[in-house]
Amino acid sequence: MSTAELPVTATDLDRTVLPPVIGSPVERIDAVEKVTGRAVYAGDNWAPRMLHGAVVRSPYASARILNVDTSRAERLPGVHAVVTGADTAGVKWGAFRPDLYPLAVDRVRYVGDEVAAVAARDPETARLAAGLIRVEYEVLPAVLSLDEALAEGAPLVHGDAPGNVAHEFGFDRGGADAWFDRSDVIVEGTWQTTRQWHGSLETIGCTAEWSQDRVSLWVNTQTPFLARQRYATALGLPLRAVRVVQTEIGGGFGGKSGDDNTSVICALLARRAGRPVQLVNTREEEFLASRPRIPMRYTVRLGFTKDGLVTAKDIEVIADNGAYTGKAQAVLGAATVRHDALFNYRAVRARSRLVYTNLEPTGALRGFGNPSADWAVGQAWDLAAEKLGIDVPDLFLLNAVESGSVSPHNHRISSCELKQCISKAAKAIDWEAKRAARKPNRGLAMGVSVHVSGRRSFGDYDGSSAIVRLTEDGRATVIVGEGEIGTGAHHPRADRRRRTRPARRGRLRDPPRHRPRHARTRRARESGHLCRGQRGQAGGRTGLPRSAGVGRPPTRSARRPVVGGERHCARTGRGRRRGPGERTGGQDRACRAVPAERPADRRHRLVRQPLRVPRREPVRQ
Amino acid sequence: MTDPLIPFSPHDTHASEPEARKVMSLPLRFRLNQEDVEIHVQDPTVPLLDVLRGDLGLTGTKSGCAIGYCGACTVVVDGEAVPSCVQMAGLVEGRDVRTVEGLGGPDGLDPVQNAFVKCSGLQCGFCTPGHVMALRALLDEDPDPGEERLRETVDGNYCRCTGYVKILDSAREAVELERAARVAREAR
Numbered sequence: 001m002s003t004a005e006l007p008v009t010a011t012d013l014d015r016t017v018l019p020p021v022i023g024s025p026v027e028r029i030d031a032v033e034k035v036t037g038r039a040v041y042a043g044d045n046w047a048p049r050m051l052h053g054a055v056v057r058s059p060y061a062s063a064r065i066l067n068v069d070t071s072r073a074e075r076l077p078g079v080h081a082v083v084t085g086a087d088t089a090g091v092k093w094g095a096f097r098p099d100l101y102p103l104a105v106d107r108v109r110y111v112g113d114e115v116a117a118v119a120a121r122d123p124e125t126a127r128l129a130a131g132l133i134r135v136e137y138e139v140l141p142a143v144l145s146l147d148e149a150l151a152e153g154a155p156l157v158h159g160d161a162p163g164n165v166a167h168e169f170g171f172d173r174g175g176a177d178a179w180f181d182r183s184d185v186i187v188e189g190t191w192q193t194t195r196q197w198h199g200s201l202e203t204i205g206c207t208a209e210w211s212q213d214r215v216s217l218w219v220n221t222q223t224p225f226l227a228r229q230r231y232a233t234a235l236g237l238p239l240r241a242v243r244v245v246q247t248e249i250g251g252g253f254g255g256k257s258g259d260d261n262t263s264v265i266c267a268l269l270a271r272r273a274g275r276p277v278q279l280v281n282t283r284e285e286e287f288l289a290s291r292p293r294i295p296m297r298y299t300v301r302l303g304f305t306k307d308g309l310v311t312a313k314d315i316e317v318i319a320d321n322g323a324y325t326g327k328a329q330a331v332l333g334a335a336t337v338r339h340d341a342l343f344n345y346r347a348v349r350a351r352s353r354l355v356y357t358n359l360e361p362t363g364a365l366r367g368f369g370n371p372s373a374d375w376a377v378g379q380a381w382d383l384a385a386e387k388l389g390i391d392v393p394d395l396f397l398l399n400a401v402e403s404g405s406v407s408p409h410n411h412r413i414s415s416c417e418l419k420q421c422i423s424k425a426a427k428a429i430d431w432e433a434k435r436a437a438r439k440p441n442r443g444l445a446m447g448v449s450v451h452v453s454g455r456r457s458f459g460d461y462d463g464s465s466a467i468v469r470l471t472e473d474g475r476a477t478v479i480v481g482e483g484e485i486g487t488g489a490h491h492p493r494a495d496r497r498r499r500t501r502p503a504r505r506g507r508l509r510d511p512p513r514h515r516p517r518h519a520r521t522r523r524a525r526e527s528g529h530l531c532r533g534q535r536g537q538a539g540g541r542t543g544l545p546r547s548a549g550v551g552r553p554p555t556r557s558a559r560r561p562v563v564g565g566e567r568h569c570a571r572t573g574r575g576r577r578r579g580p581g582e583r584t585g586g587q588d589r590a591c592r593a594v595p596a597e598r599p600a601d602r603r604h605r606l607v608r609q610p611l612r613v614p615r616r617e618p619v620r621q
Numbered sequence: 622m623t624d625p626l627i628p629f630s631p632h633d634t635h636a637s638e639p640e641a642r643k644v645m646s647l648p649l650r651f652r653l654n655q656e657d658v659e660i661h662v663q664d665p666t667v668p669l670l671d672v673l674r675g676d677l678g679l680t681g682t683k684s685g686c687a688i689g690y691c692g693a694c695t696v697v698v699d700g701e702a703v704p705s706c707v708q709m710a711g712l713v714e715g716r717d718v719r720t721v722e723g724l725g726g727p728d729g730l731d732p733v734q735n736a737f738v739k740c741s742g743l744q745c746g747f748c749t750p751g752h753v754m755a756l757r758a759l760l761d762e763d764p765d766p767g768e769e770r771l772r773e774t775v776d777g778n779y780c781r782c783t784g785y786v787k788i789l790d791s792a793r794e795a796v797e798l799e800r801a802a803r804v805a806r807e808a809r
Binding site: 038 | 683738
């Protein structure tokens with residue numbers, strides 16, 4: 001069905017007719033901007049009188065800062081601002097465990113830790129000036145591996161984390177020991193992953209400009225709203241004083257989710273200089289001080305009956321946090337808990353520790369912990385398959401969850417076609433033939449993995465909601481918190497809006513049905529109504545949101561009955577407004593925070609809730 | 622500081638800014654996107670990329686790895702695709718440089734650009750101008766390159782988002798669109 005056939009008659013309005021969206025080719029709405037080089041990425045931004053920043057980083061993994069001499073840098077012609085830790089609010093920040101200063105105060109904790117920064121008329125002068133800053137260090141012993149960090153009497157990376165443990169949690173659901181006793185086959189092993197960098201073609205960057213006491217940050221962040229909250233904390237400002245505008249993003253993969261100091265330092269420089277400042281990581285800095293994938297050491301134990309039914313899973317995870325926490329805590333949570341939704345485990349037990357080292361801080365990277373977990377546990381499944389004499393996909397099929405399954409964490413799986421997926425994948429990769437032709441010492445494997453879908457929330461942020469406002473000219477303005485990172489997220493929004501009928505015909509103009517799509521897009525753009533281009537923006541003064549080409553009603557899901565002002569599913573309670581202190585998600589309930597110096601905020605109280613173990617009947621065999 | 626080729630010394634912090642600039646600026650003339658340009662650079666050994674982006678404001682050319690590996694900064698110099706991050710600016714004196722801003726015109730996009738739009742050969746789009754310029758140079762040299770040459774060319778540009786399938790589709794489509802454009806030109 002082409003857009004020209006969109007239902008607009010009164011009869012059509014009485015029933016929901018959705019034109020096919022999946023499978024119909026569409027042209028990306030940002031394609032022309034990108035192929036012509038007109039799309040504005042973080043480093044392409046420009047402002048009048050803009051300066052360029054450079055950062056002085058620690059060459060030592062662990063050291064005390066004795067003195068920072070910036071006088072020579074300040075005398076260099078073209079230098080307009082120099083900042084050090086003394087110029088910051090002295091507030092630690094971080095997504096979960098605030099442990100990072102915008103610029104180091106007294107201590108540096110990894111090679112690449114930010115010590116001072118310079119803003120100058122051009123990048124070359126800024127780098128020259130950064131080289132003129134003399135920092136006196138007293139080198140301290142460092143812990144450079146998980147084993148060193150966990151050793152008895154190891155030097156502490158942070159004084160408030162005894163044993164270098166930043167976060168620790170665990171659970172035992174369903175009685176793992178009892179189920180292991182009843183198992184015929186038990187396999188176990190230890191697997192370790194390494195750091196892996198995002199390698200986005202575009203490095204992290206920011207342009208900052210102050211207007212009185214408010215700062216605007218044009219950042220290539222994947223998460224403008226969360227970044228805004230954290231940057232406000234780091235700068236010691238109220239939320240209203242920080243505005244984050246998302247630029248075009250040259251690859252994110254988790255690395256641009258606002259856990260690093262670049263934007264904060266950029267804001268500090270701009271405030272000191274009284275001029276806009278741009279700070280873009282060099283490629284070297286991107287490797288030194290971004291937030292790569294967390295190396296995890298996974299010890300897995302799995303139990304099976306002789307028929308191949310899985311009984312229990314027991315894991316111990318030690319994760320390399322690096323010097324600062326960022327989102328590693330949540331990543332570890334996903335790596336510990338989420339795998340349990342894949343198979344019908346009768347019991348699961350876990351103990352996870354996030355360990356400080358004097359290495360580069362780690363964080364989110366494609367899959368948010370799941371790849372590490374599924375890779376390690378998957379190999380235990382391989383061992384089991386061999387021991388049981390069952391082919392891997394068959395063993396998966398025997399144990400995979402399906403619609404109606406309930407995980408040991410009491411996650412109800414309402415819709416799932418994992419079994420069909422495994423069968424199809426095995427066929428698509430020609431598993432049987434490959435298996436038959438397997439050569440000794442050559443790897444052959446297939447695995448399964450799961451990640452969030454449907455509803456997206458993170459901390460105080462809900463990525464699944466949108467505000468849709470119908471405008472005076474019959475078009476719609478859609479305000480969403482999701483950032484576009486190259487995946488075409490803006491497109492479905494514009495597309496979906498375009499493909500439906502007007503909600504209240506009496507009020508709305510007919511959609512311009514007979515015009516080709518791109519013409520409408522251009523028209524919308526020229527008329528100031530943006531089908532794209534106005535990027536995700538948090539705390540906008542202009543507040544110009546993205547806008548659609550055509551007015552349209554809320555989607556089918558959005559027309560769910562409204563109960564008490566909140567849309568929610570009566571059966572599962574999804575979407576229900578939660579009471580104070582109440583959260584969703586098994587890992588949150590399972591979290592027991594290690595006591596740490598941090599303000600007694602709401603989240604802190606939440607994670608210290610007592611463990612709630614759901615009651616579950618053991619499955620009879 | 623008499624030799625203008627000696628870069629500005631960080632130790633000489635007493636020189637006044639305008640004076641330092643005057644001493645070190647060198648004229649650089651080249652043809653850029655069919656126009657003659659003359660600019661003054663402080664140091665002829667700076668990468669052409671910095672001159673294009675910083676001095677000339679042509680930010681369509683991107684800085685990816687900055688060591689001549691990823692291809693995001695590809696521009697066409699005298700018909701040859703080169704990574705502008707490792708091309709010394711001083712060496713383009715008198716030569717012909719084309720950047721992504723020089724493609725297409727009032728009539729529409731270049732066939733290579735059109736191919737990328739048509740086949741959705743992009744996600745984040747950061748590598749796209751480099752891909753476009755590399756393919757443009759190839760098609761200028763050989764309007765009908767075989768599959769192997771297309772793959773060779775695409776291979777020189779990193780893309781971290783896609784699996785290259787749609788980029789290769791775009792490259793093949795570019796050959797077709799280029800042929801169609803040529804036929805149309807000859808018919809006129």
